[in-house]
Amino acid sequence: xxxxxxxxxxxxxTFLIVLLTILQAKLSYGATQKEVITxxxxxxxxxxxxxxxxxxxxxVIVSGTKYKVSPLVIASIIVRESGxxxxxxxxxxxxxxxxxxxxxxxxxxxxxxxxFNIKTNIDIGTKIFAGYYARQKTLYGxxxxxxxxxxxxxxxxxxxxxKLQKGQYK
Numbered sequence: 001x002x003x004x005x006x007x008x009x010x011x012x013x014t015f016l017i018v019l020l021t022i023l024q025a026k027l028s029y030g031a032t033q034k035e036v037i038t039x040x041x042x043x044x045x046x047x048x049x050x051x052x053x054x055x056x057x058x059x060v061i062v063s064g065t066k067y068k069v070s071p072l073v074i075a076s077i078i079v080r081e082s083g084x085x086x087x088x089x090x091x092x093x094x095x096x097x098x099x100x101x102x103x104x105x106x107x108x109x110x111x112x113x114x115x116f117n118i119k120t121n122i123d124i125g126t127k128i129f130a131g132y133y134a135r136q137k138t139l140y141g142x143x144x145x146x147x148x149x150x151x152x153x154x155x156x157x158x159x160x161x162x163k164l165q166k167g168q169y170k
Contacts, residue, residue: 032167034061037075040160040169045084052086052118056097059122066123067130073139074098074126076160077146080153087116092148098125101148 038057041048048056060078064071081099082088094101095115102112108124115121133142143154163169 033071036164036167036169037061037071040075040079040164041084043169044079048084048086055118056084056086056122059119060126063123063126067126069126069130069133072161072164073157074122074129076157076164077125077129077143078122080157080160081147086118086121096121096125098122098129100125100128 034057037060038053041053041056056078057075060071060074063069064074078084078097081094082097084097086097088097088099089095090099092101093103093112095112097118098121100108100115100121102109102115105124105128106112108127109115109120115124129142129146132145133139136142136145140154140158143157144151147153147157
């Protein structure tokens with residue numbers, strides 16, 4: 001009897017922890033931030049399905065939380081790197097939404113094709129960016145490194161981020 005009560009209490013506590021985590025995420029990121037990110041993706045790629053939009057937005061928020069990177073920064077990188085196109089490939093061999101260079105980061109996936117998976121691409125791209133940010137200590141420095149030394153791209157990401165922060169994609 002005591003064991004069953006302890007199991008019920010443990011399940012209830014687990015449920016409450018999950019519920020509090022969800023509520024905290026909603027309070028931290030709010031519907032407005034989620035809407036702004038979703039609208040940004042729609043603005044850059046009108047061909048995205050609702051499922052793709054939701055997966056992208058949710059992945060940006062999850063990876064941002066996981067690696068302590070603003071979801072707005074991640075979303076800005078995505079639209080400037082790939083135009084929010086899940087199947088984007090650059091001439092240099094960069095794949096997916098965050099344009100992860102397979103030749104450099106092949107240790108993080110089984111094949112380049114894996115980088116077309118929305119969640120995988122955003123997670124790996126955010127982890128890479130977070131590493132650059134930890135070393136560079138400035139947002140511009142991290143964006144410059146992430147973009148392979150492309151000043152124009154880093155500046156475009158910052159401009160997009162500024163517009164997002166002002167709510168111009170609502």
